[in-house]
Amino acid sequence: MPLSAAPAPSAPPEASPAAVSPVLRVAPAAPAEAAAHFRASLAFHTDVSDVAAALAGGGDPGFVVVDSRSAEAWDQGHIPGAIHLPTALVPERAEALLDRSVPVVVHCWGPGCDGATRAALALAELGYRVKEMLGGFEYWVREGFAHETRQxxxxxxxxxxxxxAEGDACGC
Known part of the structure; x- marks a missing residue:
């Protein structure tokens, strides 16, 4: 009995828009585009763990931390060694407090607040190299790092x- 050719595979039926995953309704970017995006993101952001590690490393971390919250928030708690510069006061006080040759890492309360973004914008417009610390003071405290208070x-x-829960690093 002669071998017959296998039937050609048929094309899968068109998936209805409702059947497409909400995640994939917009296709992921091409790898090169994704790499450019994430590289750019890292130029604008840092995170609490990396800032803490750099500050704990001893010596000059190569940047200064700026807390852009109000005086009341600063008094409630702040990162040791940070400079207090509320967002609204950046235009009038940045020059007296910061050196344009030293990169700035700015933060506010936390991920629900864009005060750090506004402060970073104001600093960049004044000629400072700046990154925003993702998570802000909230995640600094939540990740168990030391902070200064009035007490x-x-x-x-x-x-x-x-x-x-155990160990110092998240591994990322």
């Missing part, structure tokens, strides 16, 4: 939803 230095236990 002195405090450190809370790391929130296991934001930092590893």
């Amino acid at each position: 002195g230095v405090e450190r809370r236990t790391a929130d296991p939803l934001t930092a590893p």
Whole structure:
């Protein structure tokens, strides 16, 4: 009995728009475009863990941390060694507090606040090289890093939803 050719595979039926995953309704970018986007993102942002590691490394971290929150928020707690420069005061006080040759890492309360974005914009428009610290002061505290208050230095236990329960690094 002669072998017959296998039937040609038929094209899959068109998926209805409702059947497409909400994640893939807009296709992912091409790898080169994605790489350019994520490289650019890292030029504009840093995170709490990287800032903490750089500050703990001893010596000059190569940047200065700027807290753009209000005086009341600063008094409630702030990153040791940070410079207090509320967003609204950036245009009038930045020159007296910051050196344009030193990159600035700016933060505000947390991911629900875009005060750091506004402060970063104001600093960039004044000629400073600036990155925004993702997570802000909220994640600094939630990840268990020391912060200063009127009562002195405090450190809370790391929130296991934001930092590893054991060990120092998340591995990312």
